[in-house]
Amino acid sequence: MSEKTAITPATHTAPPAKFSHGVKKGNILQVAGQVGFLPAEEGKAPTPAGPTLREQTLQTFANVKAILEEGGATWDDVMMMRVYLTEVDHFAEMNEIYNQYFEEQGLKAPASARTTVYVGLPKGLLIEIDALAVLG
Amino acid sequence: MSEKTAITPATHTAPPAKFSHGVKKGNILQVAGQVGFLPAEEGKAPTPAGPTLREQTLQTFANVKAILEEGGATWDDVMMMRVYLTEVDHFAEMNEIYNQYFEEQGLKAPASARTTVYVGLPKGLLIEIDALAVLG
Amino acid sequence: MSEKTAITPATHTAPPAKFSHGVKKGNILQVAGQVGFLPAEEGKAPTPAGPTLREQTLQTFANVKAILEEGGATWDDVMMMRVYLTEVDHFAEMNEIYNQYFEEQGLKAPASARTTVYVGLPKGLLIEIDALAVLG
Numbered sequence: 001m002s003e004k005t006a007i008t009p010a011t012h013t014a015p016p017a018k019f020s021h022g023v024k025k026g027n028i029l030q031v032a033g034q035v036g037f038l039p040a041e042e043g044k045a046p047t048p049a050g051p052t053l054r055e056q057t058l059q060t061f062a063n064v065k066a067i068l069e070e071g072g073a074t075w076d077d078v079m080m081m082r083v084y085l086t087e088v089d090h091f092a093e094m095n096e097i098y099n100q101y102f103e104e105q106g107l108k109a110p111a112s113a114r115t116t117v118y119v120g121l122p123k124g125l126l127i128e129i130d131a132l133a134v135l136g
Numbered sequence: 137m138s139e140k141t142a143i144t145p146a147t148h149t150a151p152p153a154k155f156s157h158g159v160k161k162g163n164i165l166q167v168a169g170q171v172g173f174l175p176a177e178e179g180k181a182p183t184p185a186g187p188t189l190r191e192q193t194l195q196t197f198a199n200v201k202a203i204l205e206e207g208g209a210t211w212d213d214v215m216m217m218r219v220y221l222t223e224v225d226h227f228a229e230m231n232e233i234y235n236q237y238f239e240e241q242g243l244k245a246p247a248s249a250r251t252t253v254y255v256g257l258p259k260g261l262l263i264e265i266d267a268l269a270v271l272g
Numbered sequence: 273m274s275e276k277t278a279i280t281p282a283t284h285t286a287p288p289a290k291f292s293h294g295v296k297k298g299n300i301l302q303v304a305g306q307v308g309f310l311p312a313e314e315g316k317a318p319t320p321a322g323p324t325l326r327e328q329t330l331q332t333f334a335n336v337k338a339i340l341e342e343g344g345a346t347w348d349d350v351m352m353m354r355v356y357l358t359e360v361d362h363f364a365e366m367n368e369i370y371n372q373y374f375e376e377q378g379l380k381a382p383a384s385a386r387t388t389v390y391v392g393l394p395k396g397l398l399i400e401i402d403a404l405a406v407l408g
Contacts, residue, residue, distance in 0.1 A: 002270075002272065003245075004212065004213070004215070004245040004246055004270075005246060006246030006247070015250075016227075016231055017230075017231035017234050017235050017250070018234060018235045018238045018239070018247045019217070019234075019247045019248060019249060019250035020246050020247050020248065020249050021249070022249055023215050023216075023246055023247075023248055023249050025213075025215060025270045026163070026270060027298070028215060028270050030215045030216045030248075030249045030268070031249060032216075032249035032250050032251060033250065033251030033252065033253070076276065077276070077297075079276070079295050079297060079300060079302040080295075080302045080304075080402075080404075081291070082251070084251075084253050088392055088393070088394055088395070091288075091394065095288055095289035098289050098290060098291075099289050099290045102290045103290070109275075109276040110276055110277060110278030110292050110295055111278070111290045111291045111292050111295075112291060112292065112295055112302075113291060113292050113293070113294055113295050113302045113303060113304035113402070114287075114289070114291035114292075114304050114305065115304060115305030115354070115356075115400065115402045116305065117305070117356050117391040117392070117393065117400065118391055118392030118393065119253040119254055119255050119391050119392070120224055120253070120254030120255070121224070121253065121254065122224055122227065123224070128251065128253065130216075130249070130251045132216075132302070134274075134276075134297045134298060134300050136274065138406075138408065139381075140348065140349070140351070140381040140382060140406075141382060142382030142383070151386075152363075152367055153366075153367035153370050153371050153386070154370060154371045154374045154375070154383045155353070155370075155383045155384060155385060155386035156382050156383050156384065156385050156386075157385065158385055159351050159352075159382055159383075159384055159385050161349075161351060161406045162299070162406060164351060164406050166351040166352045166384075166385045166404070167385060168352075168385035168386050168387060169386065169387030169388065169389070218387070220387075220389050255389040255390055255391050256360055256389070256390030256391070257360070257389065257390065258360055258363065259360070264387065264389065266352075266385070266387045268352075
């Protein structure tokens with residue numbers, strides 16, 4: 001019997017509903033859809049890192065990573081990332097940012113699988129990412 | 137060697153194609169995308185619980201729950217829910233319904249992770265939800 | 273401690289970014305979003321199998337299957353398939369192709385769960401599918 005635990009990094013704003021930013025049970029860690037919100041500040045509404053795809057993508061990565069780390073995982077444990085963009089035209093730029101970011105992370109294991117699709121997101125948000133990790 | 141079993145609650149309409157409403161293998165239970173269709177009635181086409189987001193969301197929850205229970209799981213075992221809405225404007229109302237519903241369910245474990253995105257759905261449908269559960 | 277391995281069928285074009293077509297760790301195998309690209313040819317850009325939904329769907333299935341097999345899995349191990357279409361009007365035809373294909377595959381286990389939603393995809397692509405498998 002493994003226990004299910006919630007993962008809530010101190011940097012994160014409270015979820016807008018009764019869900020967890022991350023949950024872990026046994027060797028499975030699931031990261032909820034993250035967007036490019038800056039670290040939470042008391043009494044301030046969630047604020048995107050900036051209007052650009054680059055700013056939001058890097059902040060989204062930071063938010064996913066904070067949950068992984070809080071749950072005792074790293075990027076190397078991630079099996080699948082789902083990338084939701086709002087514009088097909090952002091694909092090439094997102095890939096550049098993605099490649100550079102993961103190069104800098106110095107992964108030791110193979111890169112995770114990924115699916116990218118184009119959906120609607122709340123106004124001002126250009127990217128959302130969630131992740132499934134399997135711990136060692 | 138764990139066996140893969142299909143989960144087919146009696147309340148469910150036959151899937152429109154060769155897929156299962158739920159499958160279980162080992163400690164993993166996957167619920168297929170559920171919508172707000174009322175319990176199946178012999179000789180009647182699948183019918184949404186109503187035209188409103190509230191009616192469809194509550195029926196969708198009931199449909200997910202029926203699969204979880206048929207598979208020996210509960211909401212507490214759910215790691216991830218993917219919520220597909222058709223309108224960004226429905227987010228706040230969905231969250232209200234979501235919070236109230238899960239408060240009433242009396243969860244004993246932390247709430248699951250969640251991703252919400254805005255997509256197209258077949259005409260008349262306002263919400264679709266699928267779920268990944270890890271059993272204890 | 274299970275090792276995470278990348279799954280890269282010889283037939284596949286290099287991913288457009290630092291992600292793997294498939295990854296396996298322990299008993300979990302994740303297939304990245306596949307589209308209807310023909311087997312890779314040296315020095316040739318990725319090319320869809322054709323302009324029709326049928327051509328692209330069958331090629332997408334072949335691409336998912338190649339990853340499953342390279343990872344030591346079969347369709348019978350698949351728990352969840354996510355089908356992304358660009359047009360609600362393609363649902364019925366996709367289901368026909370889907371049913372016929374899986375009938376021909378001679379599944380021994382119950383069909384996987386599935387979610388179908390309608391999203392944007394890069395120009396010329398009509399379908400994308402990813403899959404989560406749990407090995408025996």
